[in-house]
Amino acid sequence: MSSDNPTTRTRILDATWTLLETGGSKVRMSDIAKAAGISRQAVYLHFPSRAELLVATTRHIDAAKDIDARLAGSRSATSGPERLARFIDAWGTYIPEIHGVGRALMAMQDSDEEARKAWAGRMEALRQGCAAAVAAIVADGALRPELTESRATDTLWMLLSARNWEQLTQEAGWSQADYLAAMQDIARRSLIADI
Amino acid sequence: MSSDNPTTRTRILDATWTLLETGGSKVRMSDIAKAAGISRQAVYLHFPSRAELLVATTRHIDAAKDIDARLAGSRSATSGPERLARFIDAWGTYIPEIHGVGRALMAMQDSDEEARKAWAGRMEALRQGCAAAVAAIVADGALRPELTESRATDTLWMLLSARNWEQLTQEAGWSQADYLAAMQDIARRSLIADI
DNA sequence: CGGGTCACTTTACATCATGTCAAGTGATAA
């Protein structure tokens, strides 16, 4: 698969990306093939299954958007609370960019073990980011004393889940700015000790 | 359908309920039929589609658990904040009871319009409960002044979503008591004005 | 007692998406 002609592989990934972004999550392999301008079978020459194609698409998007660099930005914050704020900004901005693929991957969770693991990996990455942000708060002595570190991590992890973003922005009609502001507010009030 | 023999219909609903509760969400019509002790086709004599069977199962559970009565309890609270607390308790206790069916219904959302509407109806009911709780807070003058009533309603609606319950109790391993306590805490801090 | 209805069974089939298989094609490179 690594010796594939990059242009066709890339065309498939881009087609998958845009279809999932615009067309809901009921995108079929034949739709993707048509959008990429190749036959349905040719897609299977590059990706062994729909699940693996979706996983590869998330990586494709990550690379295109340079996600790592953006998340790294939150690590340079000076205080725990500031780090929390920057992490929420970084992740909250990331979510809409992978939302299409995320939806499709979540929809496959029950039927496909590989899709389940792929999405679980994404969630685990989020959890580790949350843990790091909470650790910075703890180091500052700024965590609310009633909370343990792991409890605080789980709470933040829940708040920042893609479903919550989806519910507020897609179903409740909030703007992205509304969403970010509310998350900042809720997270600070729930995790940071009163001054 | 209203002239059906109740015992078979009820056996189907009970079978669906317990299978979904115990066996994940990949429950097939044939599984349900076998558990109910009838043929797969007989299920279709009572329910026209899998989606309608799931919807009927939620109503079946609601009736068995007397949900309305329990939610009504929150309406008798004297203060807004107390009403909020009681509503969170009532709903938070309800979620685990319909969780199995909810999962299956959510999994069908993209493929089946009827399932989508059924789950949307559930979410709308939750939203109305949230709106009523927030209205009671407003009437008390206890809502944080930075928030509008609708913004507060959406926030509570997001916090109490079934996905969040699932994430904390199933994936993060929280106990039901942990979940309820955390939700009470987060909701109060996010919505109620400082005293 | 006879005929009909009702609930359910059995068997067969249509559909739809995923994924597999095998033979064919056309360009390019050794």
Added chain:
DNA sequence: TTATCACTTGACATGATGTAAAGTGACCCG
């Protein structure tokens, strides 16, 4: 010239939902 590579074409297996039709046994009504 031949071999390989990327892709096409067409056929088929699978697995679930849902439809259709004929058959069976019990029970009720006249």
